[in-house]
Amino acid sequence: GQSLEQPSEVTAVEGAIVQINCTYQTSGFYGLSWYQQHDGGAPTFLSYNALDGLEETGRFSSFLSRSDSYGYLLLQELQMKDSASYFCAVSLTGYSTLTFGKGTMLLVSP
Amino acid sequence: ETGVTQTPRHLVMGMTNKKSLKCEQHLGHNAMYWYKQSAKKPLELMFVYSLEERVENNSVPSRFSPECPNSSHLFLHLHTLQPEDSALYLCASSQESSWVYNEQFFGPGTRLTVL
Numbered sequence A: 001g002q003s004l005e006q007p008s009e010v011t012a013v014e015g016a017i018v019q020i021n022c023t024y025q026t027s028g029f030y031g032l033s034w035y036q037q038h039d040g041g042a043p044t045f046l047s048y049n050a051l052d053g054l055e056e057t058g059r060f061s062s063f064l065s066r067s068d069s070y071g072y073l074l075l076q077e078l079q080m081k082d083s084a085s086y087f088c089a090v091s092l093t094g095y096s097t098l099t100f101g102k103g104t105m106l107l108v109s110p
Numbered sequence B: 001e002t003g004v005t006q007t008p009r010h011l012v013m014g015m016t017n018k019k020s021l022k023c024e025q026h027l028g029h030n031a032m033y034w035y036k037q038s039a040k041k042p043l044e045l046m047f048v049y050s051l052e053e054r055v056e057n058n059s060v061p062s063r064f065s066p067e068c069p070n071s072s073h074l075f076l077h078l079h080t081l082q083p084e085d086s087a088l089y090l091c092a093s094s095q096e097s098s099w100v101y102n103e104q105f106f107g108p109g110t111r112l113t114v115l
Helices: none
Strands: A003-005 A008-015 A018-025 A029-037 A046-049 A053-058 A060-065 A070-075 A084-094 A098-100 A106-107 B006-007 B010-013 B017-027 B031-037 B044-050 B051-055 B062-068 B074-080 B087-094 B110-114
Touching: A003 A084, A008 A018, A008 B031, A018 A029, A018 A084, A018 A106, A029 A060, A046 A053, A046 A060, A046 A070, A070 A084, B006 B087, B017 B031, B017 B087, B031 B074, B044 B062, B044 B074, B051 B062
Parallel strands: A008 A106, B010 B110
Antiparallel strands: A003 A018, A018 A070, A029 A046, A029 A084, A053 A060, A060 A070, A084 A098, A084 A106, B006 B017, B017 B074, B031 B044, B031 B087, B044 B051, B062 B074, B087 B110
């Protein structure tokens, strides 16, 4: 089976930088995705890493180390609207089917 | 708006009722998914359809019955549910292609309460 671990909650202030970590145990790992979900909303795709290294998309970056079975989502210049739950998810070789972590609730305060 | 719609948005049903959840995607995708999201638990994949064929069924109780009549529509038929089935049911779609990851687009979900 697959398992993912991420912190349940992270707090930060506006303008700060926050890193949300994700460790995973899977067989046939293909890539790591990140999704954002605001309270009462639908999860939305943020980023995907299949190769080691950093992927940058605006204020958000995602990192993957396949050898360490570890990744993180980095959010810079935090804004109040970034308060949401963030899920890491693994996809297995050959499929887009995702196994999600429990999610990290990010609370951004003024 | 993600291009995936779900109806109804809220549903309250008794344990003896039969109801259906509907999902429609307007993105031209060829794969659709049902997930269950309960408080303090990860999103749980229930069913996967690719090109209208069920390709995955993650040990879901038979009281949940999916139907995919075409690549744009997905249903989840519910009967004799239990209170622990109360959750947010999310539909998603993606453009499936072998060996290449494609992001999933989620609908807003149906908040189901079983009394």
